Amino acid sequence: MLNGWDFLVLEHLRHQLIVSCQPVQNGPLDHPEVVAALSLAALAGGARALRIEGLDNLAAVRAVTDVPIIGLIKHDLDDFPVRITPFEEDVDALVAAGADIVAFDATDRPRPVPVSALLARVRRHGKLAMADCSNPADGLAAAALGCDIVGTTLSGYTGNSVAEGPDLDLLRELRNCGRFLIAEGRYHSPAQAAQAIAAGAQAVVVGSAITRPEHITRWFADQIADARFSGGKAL
Numbered sequence: 001m002l003n004g005w006d007f008l009v010l011e012h013l014r015h016q017l018i019v020s021c022q023p024v025q026n027g028p029l030d031h032p033e034v035v036a037a038l039s040l041a042a043l044a045g046g047a048r049a050l051r052i053e054g055l056d057n058l059a060a061v062r063a064v065t066d067v068p069i070i071g072l073i074k075h076d077l078d079d080f081p082v083r084i085t086p087f088e089e090d091v092d093a094l095v096a097a098g099a100d101i102v103a104f105d106a107t108d109r110p111r112p113v114p115v116s117a118l119l120a121r122v123r124r125h126g127k128l129a130m131a132d133c134s135n136p137a138d139g140l141a142a143a144a145l146g147c148d149i150v151g152t153t154l155s156g157y158t159g160n161s162v163a164e165g166p167d168l169d170l171l172r173e174l175r176n177c178g179r180f181l182i183a184e185g186r187y188h189s190p191a192q193a194a195q196a197i198a199a200g201a202q203a204v205v206v207g208s209a210i211t212r213p214e215h216i217t218r219w220f221a222d223q224i225a226d227a228r229f230s231g232g233k234a235l
């Protein structure tokens with residue numbers, strides 16, 4: 001059962017845009033002050049909330065805005081494939097740095113700490129829990145455990161290659177999961193974000209298409225290269 005404040009946070013996000021401000025790692029934008037600036041730019045454009053990775057970035061963004069922040073920490077672990085907020089200590093640190101919502105990997109993959117323990121830790125802090133899922137089974141399991149938010153974040157990222165396009169079918173399969181459903185992952189155009197809402201999402205997270213100019217530039221460059229060589233002959 002949501003408390004009054006959490007209910008208000010989710011109502012604030014209903015059918016709204018959330019922008020993930022996660023610069024390309026070690027790229028020219030990968031600095032807390034730049035993440036804070038990207039966040040303010042996203043809010044100026046109509047984002048209702050932000051998704052921020054890393055404690056320094058989170059603290060820098062918390063210092064400039066009161067909007068809801070989904071916080072996460074990515075680790076590259078030697079022994080486990082899960083990356084997003086795998087440890088209870090990560091939850092504590094994210095809350096201390098200002099996260100309102102804590103996102104963690106909720107896929108059915110080997111992990112150092114069970115999803116239930118991460119959820120319990122988020123609960124202990126009185127914050128909202130977002131389960132980053134990859135398929136219907138993950139989403140339904142996270143919903144049954146009591147995660148407040150189910151996200152499609154990890155669809156297409158648990159196999160050997162990254163899928164093309166957003167997973168609208170997963171939204172359709174989870175639209176009745178009974179939790180606040182967030183579309184996330186490869187929403188690269190406003191039209192696709194609108195399709196997510198039509199497919200049952202209650203909010204949409206967009207990252208790369210807004211805050212990773214390296215990726216956006218590559219999409220343009222690749223399309224132009226395709227046009228240059230279309231039909232097998234150079235223009």
Ligand SMILES: CC(=O)N[C@H](C=O)[C@@H](O)[C@H](O)[C@H](O)COP(=O)(O)O
Pocket residue numbers: 020022072153154157184185186187205206207208209
């Ligand atoms: C798979 C994974 O680690 N996803 C991460 C989760 O926080 C981010 O790298 C993504 O940028 C984010 O999910 C937004 O997605 P997109 O950038 O496609 O709009």
